[in-house]
Amino acid sequence: MKEQDINRCQIQEWYPKFKSVSIKTIIHELPHSFVQYLLDDSHPFLLPLSISNDDALPNRVHKPEEEEDFVASEGSGDEAEEPTPPPSFPELERNIKASIESLGGAVFPKLNWTAPKDSAWISSTQNLKCTNFTEIALILRSSDSIVNDLCHAYDSCSDKTSSRPSSFFLALRKWYPSLKPEMEFRCFVRHKQLVGICQREVTNFYPALVERKGDLQTMIQGFFLEKVKGNFESESYTFDVYVTRDGQVKLLDFNPWGAFTLPLLFTWEELEENLKEDGNALEFRILEDRCGIRPGLKTAVPYDYLDTSSGSGWDEFLRNADEQLRRQTSSTKAGA
Numbered sequence: 126m127k128e129q130d131i132n133r134c135q136i137q138e139w140y141p142k143f144k145s146v147s148i149k150t151i152i153h154e155l156p157h158s159f160v161q162y163l164l165d166d167s168h169p170f171l172l173p174l175s176i177s178n179d180d181a182l183p184n185r186v187h188k189p190e191e192e193e194d195f196v197a198s199e200g201s202g203d204e205a206e207e208p209t210p211p212p213s214f215p216e217l218e219r220n221i222k223a224s225i226e227s228l229g230g231a232v233f234p235k236l237n238w239t240a241p242k243d244s245a246w247i248s249s250t251q252n253l254k255c256t257n258f259t260e261i262a263l264i265l266r267s268s269d270s271i272v273n274d275l276c277h278a279y280d281s282c283s284d285k286t287s288s289r290p291s292s293f294f295l296a297l298r299k300w301y302p303s304l305k306p307e308m309e310f311r312c313f314v315r316h317k318q319l320v321g322i323c324q325r326e327v328t329n330f331y332p333a334l335v336e337r338k339g340d341l342q343t344m345i346q347g348f349f350l351e352k353v354k355g356n357f358e359s360e361s362y363t364f365d366v367y368v369t370r371d372g373q374v375k376l377l378d379f380n381p382w383g384a385f386t387l388p389l390l391f392t393w394e395e396l397e398e399n400l401k402e403d404g405n406a407l408e409f410r411i412l413e414d415r416c417g418i419r420p421g422l423k424t425a426v427p428y429d430y431l432d433t434s435s436g437s438g439w440d441e442f443l444r445n446a447d448e449q450l451r452r453q454t455s456s457t458k459a460g461a
Contacts, residue, residue, distance in 0.1 A: 126384060128282045130359045134379040135237040137294045139357070146352050147376045148367075149299040151224040153217065160293050162212050163265055164275055173262050174211040176218055218258040224297050225256065231300035234261050237293060238278065238380070241268030254300050261295075273385050281384040307331035308368045310345060311389055313396050315361045315382065319349045320399040323390040323410040325365060330415045341368060342409045348374035390417075 132138060137152050144150070162173070225232055233240065233253035244267035245252050248260070255261045265271060274293070279285045306326040313321035322345055324334060334341070345366060353364060353376070361382035367375045380386040383393055390410040399406045412418060 126281055126381060127284050128279055128286065130362070130381050131238075131279060131282060131384070132290070133357065133359050134362065134381050135290070135294070136235065136296045136378070137237065139379050140296070142356065143352070143376050146348075146374070148301070149228060151228060151297045153220055153224070153295045153297070155293045155295050156214065156217060158212070159214050159217060160275070162214075162262075163271070168209055171209065171211055172259055172266075173218070174213040175257075175259050176213070176215045177222065177257065214258075221258050221261065221295075221297065228297060228299045231256050231302075232261075232297040233300055234264060235296050235298065236265070236271050236274040237290060238385075239268075239271050239274045241265055241271050243270045244268040254302075261297075277385075281381075304367065307334055309377065310341070310366050310368070311387075312345060312349060312364050312366060313382075313388070313391065314349070314353075314363065315396060315399075317354060317360055319346060319354075319407055321391050321396050321408050321410070322346075324412065325389065327389050327412065328418060330412045330418055334411045335413060338409060338411060342407070344368060344372060344374055346407065352376070 136150070137154075140147060140150055140152065231254050234255060235241070240253065241264050242253065244264050247263060247267045248254070253264060255264060274289075276288055278289055279287060307324065307329070309325035310322055311325050312319060322342060324331070345368070348366065352374075357364075357379065359381075363380045363382060363386050365377040365380070367377055369375060388396065390412070391408075399408055
C-alpha cells in the first residue's frame with residue numbers, strides 16, 4: 126500500500142468530487158493548536174473555554190489527583206498555584222457554529238479518515254449527534270479511534286515518510302435521525318473490481334435484509350459501476366454506502382484496502398480468493414440469522430465506566446462534573 130492510497134481516502138480529498146451522491150458535509154481545516162489539544166492527554170477532562178452561552182457542558186471537569194489547585198507554589202507563601210486554564214479556539218468555534226446552523230442544527234463529526242464512534246458512550250444521546258462546539262470537542266477528545274488519524278495513518282505504507290499528514294480536517298456531516306443502521310453497507314474493490322459487499326452493522330440480525338438481499342445487491346452494484354468505478358483513482362479500496370427508503374444509494378466514506386479498515390463479515394484472505402477464482406465474482410454477505418451476530422467493534426464503553434456504583438469511574442466522572450458546575454454557578458453569582 127502506498128501513501129497516495131491512504132491520502133485518497135481522506136474526506137477532504139474525495140468529498141468534492143462525490144458530493145452530489147453523498148450526504149451534505151462541511152469541512153474545516155484544524156489549527157495546529159487544536160490538534161495539539163486533541164493529542165494532549167495530561168488533562169483528559171479539560172474542555173475548551175466556549176465563547177458561546179449555548180454550550181450546556183461545563184468547560185472543565187476536575188480530577189483531584191490530576192489538579193493541584195490547593196497546593197501552594199514553591200516559594201509563593203500562602204498563594205495557591207493557579208490551575209491550568211482551559212484552552213480557547215474562538216475562530217474555529219465561530220466557524221463550526223455557523224456550519225452546524227447551516228446543516229440544520231445537528232451534525233456528526235469525523236477527522237480526515239475516522240469518525241469517533243468509540244466515544245459515543247460519553248454523549249448524553251449515546252451517539253455522535255453534536256449541536257455545539259463543546260460537544261464536538263468532548264467526543265473527539267474521548268476517542269481512541271482518532272489516534273489513528275493523529276499518529277498512525279501511514280504505518281501500513283511501504284513508502285512511509287511520516288506517521289501523520291501535514292494537515293488535519295474536521296468534517297461536519299448533516300445529522301439524519303431517521304437513518305437505519307441495517308441499510309449501511311461496506312463494499313470491497315480489488316483491482317477495480319467489486320468483489321464483496323456486506324452489512325456495516327454486524328451486531329444485529331435484520332430479517333428485512335434477507336428478503337431484500339437480491340435487490341440491494343443490484344442497486345449497490347449499479348451505483349458502483351455508474352458513480353464510483355473510474356472516478357476513484359486507487360486500484361483497491363473499500364467504500365461505505367447507505368440505501369435510502371426510496372432506493373437511492375448515498376456514498377458515506379472511502380477507506381483503504383486492508384490497513385486499519387475492518388473487513389467485517391469477510392476476511393481479507395477470502396476477498397483475495399474471490400478475485401482469484403473468478404475475476405467477475407461478487408459475494409454479498411449479510412447475517413442470515415442471529416447465530417452470526419458479531420460482538421461490537423470499537424464501540425464499547427471503557428470497562429471502568431460500566432459500573433456506576435459509588436467509587437466507580439462513571440460515578441467519579443458525574444460527581445466531578447456536578448462539582449465543577451456548582452463552582453461555576455457560585456462564581457457567576459458572586460461576580461454578579
